[in-house]
Amino acid sequence: MSLRFEIQDLFSEASRRNASDIHISVNVPPIFRVDEQLRRIDHPPLSVEDVKMILSRLISDLQFKRFYSEKELDFSFNFPLGNGETIRFRGNCFFERGNIAIVLRLIPQEIRLIKNLLLPSQIQEVAKKRRGLFLVTGPSGHGKSTSLAAIIQEINLTRNCHIVTIEDPIEYMFTSVKSLIHQREIEVDAASFAEALKRTLRQDPDVIMIGEMRDLDTTRAAITAAETGHLVLSTLHTPDSSQSIDRILDIFPAYQQDQVKLQLANILIGVCSQQLIPLLEGGRIVATELMWAVPAVCNCIRERKIHGIKNIIQTGLDQGMHTMDQDLIRLVKEGKLPKDLAASYALERKEFNRMLYL
Template sequence: MFRIDELLIEMINAGASDVHLQAGSPPMGRIHGDLVQFGSKVLRPEDTAAYAQALLSPEQWEDFEFRNELDAAYSLAGHGRFRVNVFRQRGSVGIVLRVVRDQIPDFETLGLPQEVMRTMAESPRGLILVTGPTGSGKSTTLASVLDHINRTHARHIITIEDPIEIMHRNRKSIVVQREVGVDTRDFRTALKYAMRQDPDVIMIGEMRDKETVEAALTAAQTGHLVLSTLHTQDALRTINRVIDFFQPYERTEVRNLFAESLVGIVSQRLLRRADGHGRALATEILLGTPLVVDSIKEEDKTPLIKDAMLEDNLRGMHTFDQHLAQLYMQGVISMEEGLEAATSSHEYRLLVTKADFEGEKAIESDQGYNRPQAHSQTFGRR
């Protein structure tokens, strides 16, 4: 059996983003979105248990034996860090590791809209949410935002994570990173005490419950920049999810707080590139413009937010389907990949057709302009 470090190094070198170790299956790694088998040796229950014990401290292993599931982090010198989830399935130990790179990519490298992201990151206060399904790169986007603040502004940044994934060194800012279960009891407790630690920026790994959402909104309202994630598919669903954490009688007040706090929502999905090399990031951007604020406050106007994103591109807002159509027209993704990822396949097709039509008109216009110009030159020579 491979030593765990040797196996992880092999998978990192192959470009794996996630590692799956389960009894009854060979080691598997996710490369460019697809699961790939590493070797043919089927892991036994004693193999996965040994791997788990190598990844966890004695105290963490004891906690796992009591709880039957555990989140942790693991560092491999010279190769990076891993977010580790250990669990039981059919009586044996299963492990999933997420590869966390040491180097924090910037907005351009990630494929994020640079000017919009810089503007949001430099907001003095408010709420920024990064949303998307598991494995869509939310943590990396948050890390990129924090790194931008850290490099360009003197701020006190506090992160509350479960577990800590990407390490931030102090640059212009002071960065305090607290891990749930190690440095603090839970998100709610850490948020309560963070408010007494003179923060400028607070990053919450995930908004999991009503109490955390409530504390985040309060922090955003009292002069702090708050960043967090949600497992929602797009901006409109994110708004509804935040409000749905609360009871009906609380929602009018929450709508007002949320609307007045919102800096922006970045929803994202990772797609297979058309050339087969890696994955491309598709985004939906919603900003807290006056029209959006008004639409969040009034429930009957909330569905109009999509129209605001479609029509207010000058500020940097756009829907998923708009960005998917753009990625397709640039040759980054295939038509089929865009259809599979689209919020509305019908709208995506219309956007692609419109872009095709406008492209043909532009070509015809250029050709039509060149012909009369040539004639005028001829007339001039006469």
């Protein structure tokens, strides 16, 4: 059996098992991540040449040269399975102990809507906004890109907008419906996030989606874009709203933070922090914290009293807000999560246990 067909079989099996990731390493068989658990498949251990050959089938010669030069590479690709189905992947390859290793994230072809993801229905209001900054935050692998894609698709189906996405690499592939969508990939279509953002402001955008606000230049450009009348959507690897705001402010030099907190208070729409929790019967369910930039929150940002935001969220149910622990309690009371499992994902376990019995 040729390696090409082994790859095809491997990807087909990953899709069949609803794996979220595939790990390909030397001296071990391929490993799938299914519902947060790593599971080895019945396959012989891969040799150095096997892994090198697999990677050569997934990336271009130019990417291969860059990988050997920089020792790391992010990439994405579509792979046809031969039955009319195509799977899309986001990949990363790296060296460990001198050997190549590859991690592939499966990207669903279908872009699910906000209601299908069981996200808070209030998030649909974001798709109606004309300007401002909305963030989706949480750990890696917990659906941030999927939630952003759902908001973009909501806009695509309901508004006549020009949407520009800036990603590294491109994950979900959009088809323009009511909106016109242009997707730009770093190092393929643009040199950097910051440079792409600067140029995007000259491309008549209405909505700008930034894959991640990962550095000072990108964050500064995102704030500028939101200030100049655009809807900006992005992600951060932060567990809750308060830490998301602190992360943005702290990325700036100390002498600029007073100005930035005023800008952020003026442009912020809200923050949705999320976790995907594996269910005992299989599959995962989303738990969220949702914060809106109501006047009290904006005052906390202006005065750099970020610690006060949690209390505002906790008491803001009538304004469509809730903390992560409040949402976990909701899932327990609705019978969707067992108490012990929900408690293990609580941000403040003692507080979770106290609120559970109120």
